[in-house]
Amino acid sequence: MKGMISMERIGDFAFEVEMSRQxxxxxxxxxxxxxxxxxxxxxxxxxxxxxxxxxxxxxxxxxxxxxxxxxxxxxxxxxxxxxxxxxxxxxxxxxxxxxxxxxxxxxxxxxxxxxxxxxxxxxxxxxxxxxxxxxxxxxxxxxxxxxxxxxxxxxxxxxxxxxxxxxxxxxxxxxxxQDDQVVFIIYTAGTTGKPKGAMLTHKNLIVNAMAIMQETSLSLPRRAELPFLVQKVMSITPFFHIAGVLGIVKNMVTLTPMVIMEFDPLELLKMIERERVTFLFLVPAMWHMVMDHPDFKKYDVSSLRTAAYGADRIQNDTKKRILEAFPNAALYEAFGQTEMTANTVLMKHQDALRKDGSVGRPLFNVEFRVVDDEMNDVSVGEVGEIVYRGPGLFKGYYKNPKETEKAFEGGWFHSGDLVRQDSEGFIYVVDREKDMIISGGENIYSAEIEALLVTHPKIKEAAIIGVPDPKWGEAVKAFVVLEPGREATAEEIVQFCLENLARFKRPKFVEFLPCLPRSATGKILKRELRIRQPHLCPPRA
Structure with a gap:
């Protein structure tokens, strides 16, 4: 009969409607x-x-x-x-x-x-x-x-x-x-144990992508008078990393074209000019490699509107250098971890320089606390572990109920990041809980010493770990990469620390390296530094 719809077609309509809700x-x-x-x-x-x-x-x-x-x-x-x-x-x-x-x-x-x-x-x-x-x-x-x-x-x-x-x-x-079904298992790096597979759902990824869109829309542009450009993102972050996966989803949500490539400073500069790329995320070490390239000034990078960074600490000097090298780009910092679908905290452009050392404020859809070992909230300015809840929270570790239960102890996800929060709500990462050194009963934060060392004119990079000490429990060891053509002694490095830090924080050992081991996303691999001397540096749990 004319106008009649078959039961099969009605079923198709129901399928379409249900899928559109998810x-x-x-x-x-x-x-x-x-x-x-x-x-x-x-x-x-x-x-x-x-x-x-x-x-x-x-x-x-x-x-x-x-x-x-x-x-x-x-x-x-x-x-x-x-x-x-x-x-x-x-x-x-x-x-x-x-x-x-x-x-x-x-x-x-x-x-x-x-x-x-x-x-x-x-x-x-x-x-x-x-x-x-x-x-x-x-x-x-x-x-x-x-x-x-x-x-x-x-x-x-x-x-x-x-x-x-x-x-x-x-x-x-x-x-x-259903959108709460697992769609990715991203394996996080292990220390002494094996890597753990974090189970992430469709909803985790899309909700977090939308949250980042909302937060970045509140980040002020560098120059409001610039002409409109169609947004185009360069996708360099490895797709095996949660940041790379979330970047893909965010670009799909916003209908933003993706230029897919691997990291190569010269090819990157060519692509920015050719494709008029507007958004680029790099870890700090990569930003330096791009800006240090001898042909940098030969290429037009004026299209870049956002210079984003994360995965490692960044100093204001580096931020200022990026702003100078990319005159139309606003700054943007992302902080988080795989288990929270990449991003939990974001630094907007207008705060990037005035809040030196901070990674920003938590996303609007992230509930968080900064707590002590007994899960009590610490006061503003005090150091504690940041714990999370929210729609970006992963389902658990694949086939690892013991670690999943441990991660959700007390009804919150334990990040392992030691932070402090200021009176405006900005988060400062003090250290990873596993990287904190306890010497003679004193808590020593490796990030504090590392931040000092890179201010030394001869030092390019530094990493701090704890090593066994028969008297104090642990002692501080520094791995140092010098600037090209510079020379320094261990005694010189220790003296610099003594002049600027409490004595118990000074490195007892200093080792010079040509470079620090890094992951594909630019993070320093401290576990590799620890296994260089297993008799001194047993891996941490």
């Missing part, structure tokens, strides 16, 4: 493709991909995953550098209810195998750069049933990515999802 990563991409099909969403090397093309490829890949036997809740391992295929895999897995497990590409083969096995990965997608590594550990991965190579020569038991993608139809898979 905060789902796949639905967010599909919505962008429907609303702005011809808008460029991704730029990678010589490829420019619209939202319609991206969603179509993601749908094909998602249906290919279903054909390969991937089901809701199954884990998918990814080992590759930043590239468009990684983005496609993230969203395809999200559309079928699978769980993305991006693996840190700087890990050893043994460490990679541990994560893939711990996560129960059913499928592994990787780039040619890691073919030898995968061939080496393949026999150690009993749960992995199929291997897909995203580039390079396909052979043996490795399938080709484009062929795998071509097995699926370009329509949305008929999988009903």
């Amino acid at each position: 905060l789902l990563l796949g639905e967010m991409l599909a919505r962008n493709a429907r609303k702005c099909p011809d808008v460029e969403g991704v730029i990678f090397k010589d490829r420019r991909i619209t939202y319609r093309e991206l969603d179509e490829r993601v749908n094909r890949l998602a249906n290919g995953l279903l054909r390969a036997g991937i089901r809701m809740g199954d884990s998918i391992g990814l080992i590759m550098e930043n590239r468009r295929e990684m983005l496609e895999i993230f969203f395809a897995a999200a559309k079928v209810g699978a769980v993305n497990v991006p693996v840190n590409t700087r890990l050893s083969p043994r460490e990679m195998a541990y994560i893939l096995n711990n996560a129960d990965a059913k499928l592994l997608l990787f780039s040619g750069r890691f073919s030898e590594t995968i061939a080496r550990i393949k026999c150690e991965l009993p749960s992995v049933g199929a291997y897909v190579l995203v580039d390079g020569q396909v052979g043996g038991t490795f399938q080709g990515y484009e062929n795998f993608l071509a097995t699926g139809l370009p329509i949305r898979p008929d999988v009903r999802l």
Whole structure:
């Protein structure tokens, strides 16, 4: 009969309505493709991909995953550098209810195998750069049933990515999802123990992305009179890191094109000029590498409107240098951790210089306290651990109920960050709880000594750890990187500390290094410094 709608079609409508209510990563991409099909969403090397093309490829890949036997809740391992295929895999897995497990590409083969096995990965997608590594550990991965190579020569038991993608139809898979389902397991670095897999949901990611949008909208521009530019983000933060994942989601929420690349100072400068990039996030060490490049002044960086940083301490001198090098860019600092879906605290441009040493104020959707060991709130200005609650809070550690229970002790997530809060509500990170040194009953904060050491004219970088001391329990050891062409003695460094710090805080040992070990995101790897001399520096729990 004319005008009648079949029961099957009514069911389709109900499915569409229910999916639209959920905060789902796949639905967010599909919505962008429907609303702005011809808008460029991704730029990678010589490829420019619209939202319609991206969603179509993601749908094909998602249906290919279903054909390969991937089901809701199954884990998918990814080992590759930043590239468009990684983005496609993230969203395809999200559309079928699978769980993305991006693996840190700087890990050893043994460490990679541990994560893939711990996560129960059913499928592994990787780039040619890691073919030898995968061939080496393949026999150690009993749960992995199929291997897909995203580039390079396909052979043996490795399938080709484009062929795998071509097995699926370009329509949305008929999988009903809830936004509190896990979509990522991001492994956090271990100290003495193994890495822990933090389980993050669709809702975690989208809610936090929206919170950051709200907070950054309140950050004043550097120069209000500048002409309007279409926003364009350079995505350099590794996609295996929560900051890289959240950046992708934020860009999807805001319909902001992403320029995907790996970090290379010269190529970065070329890309800023060519693509008129407006937003760039780098860790402080990377900002220095870009500004120190001999060809820096040859490139037009006037399009940059936001210079963002995080993952390591940054001094006002560095902030001022960024402002001078990028004359139209406002400053922006992000602080947080994987378990809170990356960001908990944000520093707006108008406060960046006047609040030297602070990481900003907590996001509006983050509930927090600064507490002592008994979970009592400490007074303003006093040091305590910052604990959190909120919609960005992860579900727990995968297959690790003991650590999950420990993390949520007292009904709050324990960050392990020791902070103080000033009268305006700004947070100052004093140290990681695990990095605090106790010597003769005195609490010594490594960050305080490190902040002093980098003010020495001969010192470029410094890291502080605690080492066993038969008399005092622990003593302070400094690892120092000197400025190029400079020389210094251990005695000189110790004397500098004695002139500026209490005697019990001075380093008892000083070791000079050519560089400090860092993670892919620029964080100093103190666990590597501790294992340099295991008889002196037992790893911390």
